Amino acid sequence: MGISCKKATELTLKKADGRISLPQRLQLWQHQLVCVLCRRFVAQMNLLDKLFKRTQIIETESLSVEEKENIIALLREDDTGS
Helix, strand or coil, X not given: CCCCHHHHHHHHHHHHCCCCCHHXXXXXXXXXXXXXXXXXXXXXXXXXXXXXXXXXXXXXXXXXXXXXXXXXXXXXXXXXXX
C-alpha cells in the first residue's frame, strides 16, 4: 500500500534532516515514482537549498543587488523547466 502525499511530504522533510529509515526511504521513492507533484516539491526544496547555500544568507547581512539578481535568474530558470 502506498503512502499519501501528506506522508511523503513529512518524509521528504525528515529526509532532508537525515532522519528516515531505509523502509521509509523506499516508501518515499515508490511514491515519488508516480506522483509528479511530490517530485516537484522535492525539486523546489532542492532549489531553495541551493539558493541559500549559494548566497550564504546571514541574518545580519542584506543581499547585494547582484545576489538578488542571481536568485531571480535562478528562479526564472527553474520556472521555465531548465
